[in-house]
Amino acid sequence: MTETSTPTSAKPQPDAKVYRRRRIIVFTTLAVLLGLLTTAGVYTSNALGAPIPTAAPQVEDPAPIAAAAQPLVLPGFGAYAVGAVGFDGLLAAGNDQTPMALASITKVITALTVLSEHPIPAGETGPDIAYTDADVDIYWDMIAQNGSVAPVEAGATLSLKESLEALLIPSGNNYGISISNWAFGSEAALAEKANAWLAANGLVNTHVVDSSGISDDNVGTAADMVRLGEIALEDPTIAAIVASKSVEIPELGTLTNSNKLLGTHGIDGMKTGTTDDAANLLFTADYAVGSSTVTVVGVLLGGESHAVIDEAIAAMLDSVVPGFHEVAPLTANQVLAEYDTPWGESARARAATGASLVVWNDTPVDVEVNADPITLAVRGDEVGTAVVRAGSKEIIVPLVLDATLADPGAWWRLTNPGALDEQSAQSGTE
Template sequence: MSHPIAPAPARRPASTGSVSETSAAGGATEDAQLARRRMYRRRRIAAATVVAVLLALILGGVVYVSSALGAEVPAASPEVIDPAPVSQPAQPLVLPGTGEFAVAAVGREGLLAASESQAPMAIASIAKVVTALTVLQAHPVAAGEQGPGIEYTDADVDIYWDMVAQNGSVAPVSPGTTLSLKQSLEAMLLPSGNNYAISIANWAFGSEAAYVDAARAWLAEHGLAETVIADASGLSLENVSTPADLVKLGELALQEPALAAIVGEQAVDLPGVGRVENSNKLLGTHGVDGIKTGTTDDAANLLFSADYLVGESTVTVVGVVLGQATHAELRAQVAALLDSVAPGFREVEALAAGAKLATYRTPWGETATATAADGASVVVWSDTPVDVAVTAEPVALADAGEEVGVATVTAGSQVIEIPIRLERSIEDPGAWWRLTNPGALGAAAQPAG
C-alpha cells in the first residue's frame, strides 16, 4: 500500500538582521527626511527674505527718487551790496545881522536857519494874513473864483478916514461900490489897506471884536501858540508872533489857493478903487513870489516865499525877517539870505537804474544778479546825507524780473523805496543734481527755527 507524500514545509525568507537593526534604519530615514524639510524651509525663508529685501530696496528707491524729484531745492541767500552814502558840503549862509529871522522849505522838517532869539515881536500888517485865512475859512473861495460880493457903504468910508487919522496904510473906498471877496482881499493885502481889513472883518463876523475871537480860535486850531492877534489890520502893537510861528503861517497861506494867488500879484485894477500895487518890492526878484510886508514906527518886517527849480523839482522857501530899521535894509537882508539859501538845494542821484544790489549763488552752481528796477534822485538841503539800505530775500527758484527785495533811499525826512528784481531766472537744477544731493534737499525740507 502506498503512502501519500507530505508537502515540503514553506521556506522562511532570509533574515537581514535583528529587530533592533530594522528599527534603527527606519529612524535614520525619518531624520533625513526631517533634515531635508528643514533645509528646504530655511531655503524658502532665505529666498523670501532676499525677495523682501529686494522689494524694499526697489520700493525705497522708487520713493527716494519720487521724493527727490519733487522736493524743494534749498534757497540761495543773497550777497547784498549796499551803496556808499552820498554827502555834500554844508552850504554857507548870509544871515541877517540884526533883528530876528527864520527860514524853512515847504515839505521839509525843521528850519533851515533861524536867529538865536525867537522872542515874540510886533508883526504889524503881517497880521492881515491871519485875517485873510480866518475869513476864507468862514467864506471859502475856490481857485479862479471871485467869491461872494461885499457892498461898501458910508460906514466903510468912515473906517477909511479913521485909519488915515491914525497914520495907517489905506486903500480908496467908495460908498455903493460892490467888490467880490477876492477883490476885497486884494485891496487889503497888496497896498496893505487897513480899512479893508476892518471892513472885511465886519462883513464876515459882524464886528472886529467877533473877528478877533474867530482869529484866535483859528490860531489855536492850527497850532500857532506863539501868535497873538489883537485886531484885523495889524495896527496894534499887541499883534505879535515869533519867526518860527510866522514861517508856519506863511506855509498855511500858500496852501490856500485864493490867497496864494493874491500875494503873488504885482498890481491889480479894482472897480471903484483904481490900481493897487503890491507893497512887497522884492516880488519877482531873487525868486520871491509872496507874501506880506509889515511896518511899525520902529521896524520893517517881511514874511516871504520864494520858488527855485532844482533838477526837475521846485523847492518853495518860506521865511521871515523882523525888526529891520528900514525897508531898504530889510530887502537887502532878505535878498542876501535867499541868494545863499538857493544854491544849498541840490539834486543828488542816490541810486542808478540797473545798479547791482545783490548776488545769488545756488548750491548747484547758478549765479543771478538782482538790480534796482528804477533810479532814484532826491533834492537835499546843504549837507543832508543820502543813504541807501538794501534788503533782499533768500530765493530758491524764480523767474527773471521777479521782485526779491527793496532798496530804501533816505534823505532827511524823504524816503523812497525802489524794487529789486532778478536779471535772470534761477532754474531747477534737474534730476541728476537732485538724486545725488540728498543732504542739500533734506536741509531745504527742514522747518525753520
C-alpha cells in the same frame, strides 16, 4: 508560470537641513532686495518731494551820499527863520521863538480866517461886498492913525477877492476892518475867530487883537510865521494875490504891492509889515533845482527899515539857494543784490526804476536794500525793495529779478541729498 517583479531603485531625497538653508537664503535675498527697493523708493520719493534749497541774497548797499555844508549869510539882528515846503524843520533861524510885533503881516491871518469861513472856489472871485459911508469913515480914521490905507468909495461893490487884494497888496488897514465887519460883524469878532484859527493850526505862539496889525499887541514868533506862510501858499486865492506886483480894480484904480523885493532873488510873495519901531517881511521864493522846484518860506522881524531888511533877506536867500541840490542815489537797472543757487544758476536783483530827490545842505541820502531769500522765481518777479531816505523823505523802489531760477530737476535732486537734507532741517526749525 508566474512572473516575479524586480524592485525599482528609489530616488535619493534631499537633506532636510540643506533644504531649509536654501529656503532661508532665497527668502533672505528676497527680503534684502525688497528692502533695498523700498529704501530706494522712499529715498526717491523724499528726494523728489523735498523743498528746494533757498538762495540767500548777497546785498550790495550803496554808500550814503552827503554834500559839504553850505555856509549861510545870516542877519545879525531881529528874529528870523527860513524853511522850505516839504523839508524838515528850519533851514536857518535866530531868535525864532521870541514873540515880536507882526504889524501888517497880521493881514495874512485876517485873510486866512475870512477864507476859512467864506472860501473862494478856484477860478471864481467870491461873494460881493457893498461898501458904504461907514467904510469911508473907517478909511479916514485909519488916515488919522497914520495907518496904511487903500481907496474906497461909498456905493462901490467889490468881490471878496478884490477886497482881499486891497487888504494885502497896498496893505489897506481900512479893508481889514471893513472885511471883518462883513464876514463876522465886527473887528473884535474877527480877532476872536482869528485866534481860534491860529490855535487850530498849531500857531500857538501867535496872537492878534485886530485885523490889520496896527497894534503892537499883534505878536508872533518867526517860527510860527514860516508855518503861516506855508499855509497861505496852500490857498490859491492868497498865493495869487501876494505874487502880484500890482492889480487894476475899476472902482479903485491901480493898487501897487508894498513888497519892493517882489520879483527879485526869486521872491514871489508875501507880506510886508511896518511898525513905528521896526520893519518886517514875510517872504516866499521859488527856485528850480534839478528837475524840481523848491519853495522857500521865511521871515525877518524887527529890522531898522525896509531897506535894511531887504538887503539882509536878499543876501540870506542868495546863500541859501546853493544849499539845495538834486541827488540820484539809484539808477534804473542798478544791481543791488545777487543770487547763486546750489545747482549753479544765478540771477541779480535790480532797481526797477531810478530815484532822485532834492536835499538841503549836508542832509545825508541813504539807501536800504531789503532783498528776499528766494527758491524758484521768474525773471521780472519782485524780490524786495530799496528804500531811499533823506530826512523824512522816503522813496521806495521795487527790486526785480533779471533771470529765471528754474527747478534743478530730478537728477540734481537725487544726486544732492546733502543740500536737500539741509534745507529740510532748516524748514523744520522755522
